[in-house]
Amino acid sequence: MNFKQLFIALSMLGAYGVMAQPTTLNEGKEITSGLTISGSGQIWMRYSDLNPGSRINDNPVDHVYDISIRRYRLSFKGRASENINFALLIGNNNLNLKNPDTPPTILEMYMNYKFSDKLIITAGKSGWTGLSRYAAPSSSNSLGLDVNFAAGPLLNFQDDRYRKYSIAAHGISGKLDYRAVIAKPVNTRSNSVLTDDAKLVYNPNSLYTSAYVKYQFLENEPSTPFSAGTFLGTKDILNVGVGFLNQTKSAASLSVQNDTLTHAARSFAIDAFYEQKLTNNHSWTLYAAYLNHDIGPNYVRNLAADNVVDAGQSSSFNGVGNAVPVNGTGNIFVLQAGYLQKLEGEAPLMEGIQPFVTAQYLDLDAFDDPVMLYEGGISFLLRGHNSKFVFGYQNWPVIMKDMSMKTTRNSMAVLMYQFKFN
Numbered sequence: 001m002n003f004k005q006l007f008i009a010l011s012m013l014g015a016y017g018v019m020a021q022p023t024t025l026n027e028g029k030e031i032t033s034g035l036t037i038s039g040s041g042q043i044w045m046r047y048s049d050l051n052p053g054s055r056i057n058d059n060p061v062d063h064v065y066d067i068s069i070r071r072y073r074l075s076f077k078g079r080a081s082e083n084i085n086f087a088l089l090i091g092n093n094n095l096n097l098k099n100p101d102t103p104p105t106i107l108e109m110y111m112n113y114k115f116s117d118k119l120i121i122t123a124g125k126s127g128w129t130g131l132s133r134y135a136a137p138s139s140s141n142s143l144g145l146d147v148n149f150a151a152g153p154l155l156n157f158q159d160d161r162y163r164k165y166s167i168a169a170h171g172i173s174g175k176l177d178y179r180a181v182i183a184k185p186v187n188t189r190s191n192s193v194l195t196d197d198a199k200l201v202y203n204p205n206s207l208y209t210s211a212y213v214k215y216q217f218l219e220n221e222p223s224t225p226f227s228a229g230t231f232l233g234t235k236d237i238l239n240v241g242v243g244f245l246n247q248t249k250s251a252a253s254l255s256v257q258n259d260t261l262t263h264a265a266r267s268f269a270i271d272a273f274y275e276q277k278l279t280n281n282h283s284w285t286l287y288a289a290y291l292n293h294d295i296g297p298n299y300v301r302n303l304a305a306d307n308v309v310d311a312g313q314s315s316s317f318n319g320v321g322n323a324v325p326v327n328g329t330g331n332i333f334v335l336q337a338g339y340l341q342k343l344e345g346e347a348p349l350m351e352g353i354q355p356f357v358t359a360q361y362l363d364l365d366a367f368d369d370p371v372m373l374y375e376g377g378i379s380f381l382l383r384g385h386n387s388k389f390v391f392g393y394q395n396w397p398v399i400m401k402d403m404s405m406k407t408t409r410n411s412m413a414v415l416m417y418q419f420k421f422n
């Protein structure tokens with residue numbers, strides 16, 4: 001079965017579910033009674049080193065202090081009938097000195113039809129995707145300061161903050177949790193100037209497919225499109241997962257003869273997640289992943305989270321601001337660990353503290369030497385993820401345009417406050 005046939009088959013399956021739905025319920029009453037509203041916000045107070053050549057309003061700068069809104073979300077979920085649910089999510093990222101008044105956007109709008117716990121069909125704009133646990137990471141339930149970007153080689157170029165227009169089949173059968181997705185890439189950026197190194201391009205005929213299956217040895221996790229970084233010791237979890245993604249016509253480069261070469265994006269991942277239920281007021285959270293990306297020769301994805309630096313020429317390969325090489329063609333290893341200590345006593349100021357560390361090793365084809373990224377910090381949990389302060393420190397190498405590594409590394413320190421309500 002080719003991609004076109006698969007797309008048509010999934011569409012017909014979703015349509016059959018809608019048409020087969022009984023209509024005995026009062027739709028207006030059911031939607032109103034089943035509607036839930038939730039939201040979240042993250043405020044960053046930050047100091048960051050900046051890569052060489054960075055400029056703000058045409059002023060050369062090598063560091064910056066700032067306060068920004070990293071993310072905010074407002075979610076509406078409801079039940080249209082016995083088997084049909086819908087969701088609408090609005091919000092935005094990175095309201096900062098450079099973008100002080102970015103309006104809200106529709107991040108998600110989808111419906112799903114539940115045949116059973118083993119088979120749910122979701123259609124629309126959603127975060128369902130395959131490859132690995134953190135191919136769709138939950139930013140508001142993260143273990144660290146921010147999400148890990150190793151599993152997002154196409155992030156914000158051919159999707160919208162991990163969301164895609166897609167049809168997904170997902171569910172839980174016993175201890176197996178699975179998701180299989182077919183999507184059309186979105187066109188969020190203009191195509192790059194081509195060189196002999198692969199760059200992402202948009203092709204209207206490209207197609208994205210992915211899948212991820214995990215076996216849950218202990219408790220089952222909730223089946224959601226975005227995966228939590230920690231459940232704060234409320235569950236005993238041990239999962240091992242494997243997945244892939246394939247997107248046709250996703251990148252391009254120039255040959256020696258100056259001909260345009262087109263490349264598919266192919267990725268494979270295997271990962272494991274462990275969390276210990278609170279025992280003697282403490283809990284461990286561990287995550288490990290291996291990822292292999294093949295997105296054309298020497299493809300590297302640089303990403304600058306909450307960047308306040310103007311676009312312009314940089315003397316480094318990283319790019320301007322706090323840009324970091326987070327993934328690319330080659331092999332990537334990710335290790336993450338957190339330790340939660342619940343605080344006792346009468347009406348303590350905090351429920352607990354949770355130190356965390358993340359190390360990412362990138363062996364990319366573009367670089368002669370491996371790239372190491374580090375993050376560490378501590379979360380101060382006032383009311384779990386619903387109210388917390390997180391102090392995080394990130395450190396990354398500055399890679400020059402001749403691919404040599406500078407002996408010095410740049411750093412960023414952030415104090416974040418997060419709130420959630422539901």
